[in-house]
Amino acid sequence: MTNDxxxxxxxxxxxxxxxxxxxxxxDGQWLIRNEGGKxxxxxxxxxxxxxxxxxxxxxxxxxxxxxxxxxxxxxTVVKQGQIVGLLQAGVLLLPVVAPHxxxxxxxxxxxxxxxxxxxxxxxxxxx
Amino acid sequence: MIEVLSSxxxxxxxxxxxxxxxxxxxxxxxxxxxxxxxxxxxxxxxDDNSAAVEIPIFPFRVRFxxxxxxxxxxxxxxxxxxxQPLQPxxxxxxxxxxVLTVERGGSSRWQASRVYLCVAGGIDVPLxxxxxxxxxxxxxxxxxxxxxxxxxxxxxxxxxxxxxxAGMGVVPPALSMPLMVEGTQxxxxxxxxxxxxxxxxxxxxxxAKNWKITxxxxxxxxxxxxxxxxxxxxxxLRSHGIVPGVIQVPHGGQPIxxxxxxxxxxxxxxxxxxxxxxxxxxxxxQIGSSVRxxxxxxxxxxxxxxxxxxxxxxxxxMVALGRTAQKGAGHDQ
Numbered sequence: 001m002t003n004d005x006x007x008x009x010x011x012x013x014x015x016x017x018x019x020x021x022x023x024x025x026x027d028g029q030w031l032i033r034n035e036g037g038k039x040x041x042x043x044x045x046x047x048x049x050x051x052x053x054x055x056x057x058x059x060x061x062x063x064x065x066x067x068x069x070x071x072x073x074x075x076t077v078v079k080q081g082q083i084v085g086l087l088q089a090g091v092l093l094l095p096v097v098a099p100h101x102x103x104x105x106x107x108x109x110x111x112x113x114x115x116x117x118x119x120x121x122x123x124x125x126x127x
Numbered sequence: 128m129i130e131v132l133s134s135x136x137x138x139x140x141x142x143x144x145x146x147x148x149x150x151x152x153x154x155x156x157x158x159x160x161x162x163x164x165x166x167x168x169x170x171x172x173x174d175d176n177s178a179a180v181e182i183p184i185f186p187f188r189v190r191f192x193x194x195x196x197x198x199x200x201x202x203x204x205x206x207x208x209x210x211q212p213l214q215p216x217x218x219x220x221x222x223x224x225x226v227l228t229v230e231r232g233g234s235s236r237w238q239a240s241r242v243y244l245c246v247a248g249g250i251d252v253p254l255x256x257x258x259x260x261x262x263x264x265x266x267x268x269x270x271x272x273x274x275x276x277x278x279x280x281x282x283x284x285x286x287x288x289x290x291x292x293a294g295m296g297v298v299p300p301a302l303s304m305p306l307m308v309e310g311t312q313x314x315x316x317x318x319x320x321x322x323x324x325x326x327x328x329x330x331x332x333x334x335a336k337n338w339k340i341t342x343x344x345x346x347x348x349x350x351x352x353x354x355x356x357x358x359x360x361x362x363x364l365r366s367h368g369i370v371p372g373v374i375q376v377p378h379g380g381q382p383i384x385x386x387x388x389x390x391x392x393x394x395x396x397x398x399x400x401x402x403x404x405x406x407x408x409x410x411x412x413q414i415g416s417s418v419r420x421x422x423x424x425x426x427x428x429x430x431x432x433x434x435x436x437x438x439x440x441x442x443x444x445m446v447a448l449g450r451t452a453q454k455g456a457g458h459d460q
Binding site: 064088 | 236
């Protein structure tokens, strides 16, 4: 079962009177709730989280400089290539992206901390 | 091609401006925040003077009819590409058919008003008197000489072959070069020709008090509300040349700052002139908020202009380094 397949099933479920569908596999759990034709999909991965490290040195930002909130909240699903953090070098901002689809666990480096090459920045649990 | 989906008013096509035509009665026009436009063009590998869409009122929605790179600069509002959040001041690749929506909101650390939609290749409307900027009064330039409307289809130029890594961006100048006085946006001002014709008390109030940007403000000029500014004797002047940044004081005693679309002549006495280096800050001040004027000397104004030039050169240098770094890290587009 992939997340895309689970989303497809969630779409089908909207046309039924099934209120809850729980799918369990070796890599996780997919929980689909159907409330009057409006479905919500909750994904839980059981794979171990992997640390994602810096590919450059710079000041690590968990926020966009203009914003007060983190780019990603813990336990949210992120897609491959999604920006999870930024590395600032002077006026330049370089993206720190999710290397694959997964559940963002938490940041390993503090906001505005100076990091070097290979410094662990955040944990991502693969889906 | 970019199709305008929203019916929002006042969005216009702007480049850096139309210069050398004041003598014919044609105003500069151009982006109210020139640094935002310039930085967007640098990030996308565009010519510095490429045109973008200036968006002052939200929501604003467009559909892209071809794949391209874009960057939203200027104010931070809630932007999304289809259903995905889009971060300001960072390059974003767009696929054909995707819809960009910009709505008022966000939790910005910089309260600003105008967003710039910069596109790789620039908005490719015809040049008019050497510029692609919209001249609203004369109804030429930009897209058919007017604000954008629902259903308009904006042509996009050919993008350069410069590498534009997704997610690369710059720190907005408002954060790199902040200028605040007691929590209020500061704007640096030089004395104008009639400064000494105003009472000492009025001049003191001019520098000491906050000035509210009233709702009667637009790309032509900002009407301010604050203490009454009075001249020592009644002043009557013949109309004479004025430029963006000039602060006139009409008989009512409430100043007007000429902005990018201002007419090139006027007859009200002038108390000051916003320095060129701070016009971008003023262009981003929100209606209803306040500014504080800071008195500067000519050498200080020249230094401020050099600081802006240096910032742009630093952006250009660091973006070039960033392209190299992203290639090395395997983040090629």
